Amino acid sequence: MGGYNSKSTSLQSAGSLTAIFSDSLKFKNYRLVINFENYIIRPLEVSDLESYFDLVDRNRKRLEDFFTGTVSRTKDLVETEMFLIELTAKRDSKQYFPFILVDNSTNEFIAFIDLKNLDWTIPKTEIGCYTDTKFAGKGLTTKAINLFLDYCFEHFGFKKIYLRTHYSNKPAQTLAEKCGFEKEGIIRMDYKTTSGEIVDLIYYGRLNNK
């Protein structure tokens, strides 16, 4: 659900975070790169500015309702650069992780994937994503997210990854089910859309059973 969420993870003090991370050698691999077929999933960088802006701009209309932060912070290249700098800084403090799915042969940006609302005490995180209309509906997102989830469970050590979506978003619900998430329930009045409507969201969760 949504893109960048400005809500910070309020659960840990900086001290306890440091302890968790220094104990976790696995965490040193957080700059993950996943290669499959002709694609790569890698961290989004500030240097991706133009391709990232184009991806958002091509999909702006369909992102409007549920990617409020992204749409409002990417109106032009200058604003988008500030936004990317902010996202990257959040990654450095282990609060937020943005990734991009890229076609290796054309360098086209296919999809954006992020980990947000991280709670390192469990540890658990929310996953969000959007796919360029040109590449959506072909099963590619399902494949990428499945690989991404496996990698995140293994390398970040999450016990749980969850996804939130609106009842009207059938592709997201199908995606969640095809990626091994189970429907956990509906949380009422959970999200304010760009138009200001406060809506209920369906929560899907996938546990790390290993």
Ligand SMILES: CC(C)(COP(=O)(O)OP(=O)(O)OC[C@H]1O[C@@H](n2cnc3c(N)ncnc32)[C@H](O)[C@@H]1OP(=O)(O)O)[C@@H](O)C(=O)NCCC(=O)NCCS
């Ligand atoms: C949700 C989203 C990421 C799914 O990506 P995708 O590329 O369509 O995913 P896939 O191609 O892997 O398809 C997943 C399933 O959804 C189905 N699906 C895709 N588009 C659909 C549509 N418009 N209506 C109904 N089902 C749809 C696919 O058919 C597939 O099911 P199937 O394998 O049974 O055919 C994409 O639709 C999107 O970017 N939406 C806008 C942003 C968004 O809502 N993100 C989700 C926030 S949690």
